[in-house]
Amino acid sequence: MTFLLNLFSIIAISAGVVFFFAGTVGLLRFPDQLTRLHALTKVDNLGLGLVVLGLLPISGTLLGALKLVGVWLFVQLAGATATQLVAKAIRKQDQTRGQQ
Amino acid sequence: MIIAPFVDIGLALLVIGVAVWTSFTREAFSAVIGYVAYGLLLTLVWVRLYAVDAALTEAAVGSGMTGVLLIGAVIRLRPTQSLILREPLGLAAKLLAGLLSGAVTIAIAAVVLNLPAPPPTLAPEAAASLHTTGLGNAVTGVLLAYRAWDTFLESFVLLLALIGVWSLAQDRYWGGAPRLAGPSVASGPLTFLAQVLPPFGIVVALHILWVGADAPGGKFQAGAILAAMWIIVMTARLAAPPSINQIWLRLALIVGPAAFLLIGIAGVGLADGFLAYPEGKAKPLIIVIECFMMLSVAATLGMIVAGPPRVEALK
Numbered sequence: 457m458t459f460l461l462n463l464f465s466i467i468a469i470s471a472g473v474v475f476f477f478a479g480t481v482g483l484l485r486f487p488d489q490l491t492r493l494h495a496l497t498k499v500d501n502l503g504l505g506l507v508v509l510g511l512l513p514i515s516g517t518l519l520g521a522l523k524l525v526g527v528w529l530f531v532q533l534a535g536a537t538a539t540q541l542v543a544k545a546i547r548k549q550d551q552t553r554g555q556q
Numbered sequence: 557m558i559i560a561p562f563v564d565i566g567l568a569l570l571v572i573g574v575a576v577w578t579s580f581t582r583e584a585f586s587a588v589i590g591y592v593a594y595g596l597l598l599t600l601v602w603v604r605l606y607a608v609d610a611a612l613t614e615a616a617v618g619s620g621m622t623g624v625l626l627i628g629a630v631i632r633l634r635p636t637q638s639l640i641l642r643e644p645l646g647l648a649a650k651l652l653a654g655l656l657s658g659a660v661t662i663a664i665a666a667v668v669l670n671l672p673a674p675p676p677t678l679a680p681e682a683a684a685s686l687h688t689t690g691l692g693n694a695v696t697g698v699l700l701a702y703r704a705w706d707t708f709l710e711s712f713v714l715l716l717a718l719i720g721v722w723s724l725a726q727d728r729y730w731g732g733a734p735r736l737a738g739p740s741v742a743s744g745p746l747t748f749l750a751q752v753l754p755p756f757g758i759v760v761a762l763h764i765l766w767v768g769a770d771a772p773g774g775k776f777q778a779g780a781i782l783a784a785m786w787i788i789v790m791t792a793r794l795a796a797p798p799s800i801n802q803i804w805l806r807l808a809l810i811v812g813p814a815a816f817l818l819i820g821i822a823g824v825g826l827a828d829g830f831l832a833y834p835e836g837k838a839k840p841l842i843i844v845i846e847c848f849m850m851l852s853v854a855a856t857l858g859m860i861v862a863g864p865p866r867v868e869a870l871k
Binding site: 530533534536537540541544 | 749
């Protein structure tokens with residue numbers, strides 16, 4: 457059972473790392489600001505989610521596991537808000553440029 | 557663990573890399589973002605050094621609060637940015653700055669390299685008599701029992717910083733309210749965040765305050781989290797910053813240092829002297845100080861970020 461749980465942790469965390477890697481590549485390679493933001497939010501969402509999922513079996517206590525899920529939810533909330541605000545700023549900038 | 561040294565070396569390289577990048581960036585806003593990232597990496601370094609109390613403070617105050625203050629400063633200085641870039645520093649000034657920074661670096665390196673190995677430590681003695689305070693977290697023990705005098709003075713430093721900020725107010729605004737930078741109308745996502753997050757933030761802050769007696773945490777980290785919640789609510793325009801002549805605000809600012817002072821003076825009569833706690837009463841008294849200090853830290857940090865008053869006082 458422990459072996460299976462460890463295997464699950466390794467697979468989930470590795471998958472999360474792949475998402476972080478892909479997100480970083482996207483951040484560096486994508487052509488414009490909005491698609492780069494998109495890459496970033498994917499990482500926050502799926503990468504961190506998979507890492508947290510992988511850490512759940514080895515977190516020890518139920519409270520520890522709940523805290524991990526809480527961290528993921530707060531990062532989601534903060535990330536989504538920040539991305540919306542940045543996207544709005546980009547759009548405003550584009551509009552003022554368009555008028556000039 | 558075979559991977560741990562590689563993680564540590566990678567972390568150290570990242571910290572140095574971000575520090576160098578931050579120093580060489582010409583654009584002020586980018587430099588501030590670099591500084592915030594640097595602070596978050598330092599937080600990880602503190603965790604790897606098993607100094608979780610320091611890590612929490614670095615994340616909340618060193619990186620978070622200072623980052624917000626610096627972003628505010630950059631926004632206010634933006635009109636002068638192009639002027640600074642157009643007039644580069646003269647060679648003499650560059651040399652002087654380089655020499656001074658080099659001297660500081662060499663002095664710090666000399667001190668660190670000349671430390672006796674192993675360095676002298678009071679940690680075993682501090683841990684051995686921790687039970688007399690009733691606390692489980694040695695850091696809180698050092699801050700509020702062994703070295704209470706230092707912490708007591710520190711509790712006034714924030715207040716001095718706020719007085720410094722307020723003294724920048726123009727005369728006609730004295731007694732008025734600060735005004736935060738940014739759009740003056742509420743925007744969807746930020747309003748949502750400011751409505752959803754504070755209840756959780758308050759619970760987390762109280763939790764960090766409460767566990768501070770026995771685990772990493774305490775008044776400063778908790779106060780910084782409370783202040784962050786207040787700042788989000790103010791930035792989202794859900795609540796205006798208070799006028800600086802409000803009695804409740806003034807009380808909130810001084811209640812922590814005042815409680816510390818009163819309990820300290822009571823120690824003269826009831827215990828061995830100023831800031832000494834009576835036998836067996838140390839833990840409850842420390843918790844009382846921490847609760848009031850959390851309120852004061854939150855109020856002071858929030859008002860420092862809000863800046864000097866820029867709205868005329870209501871007559």
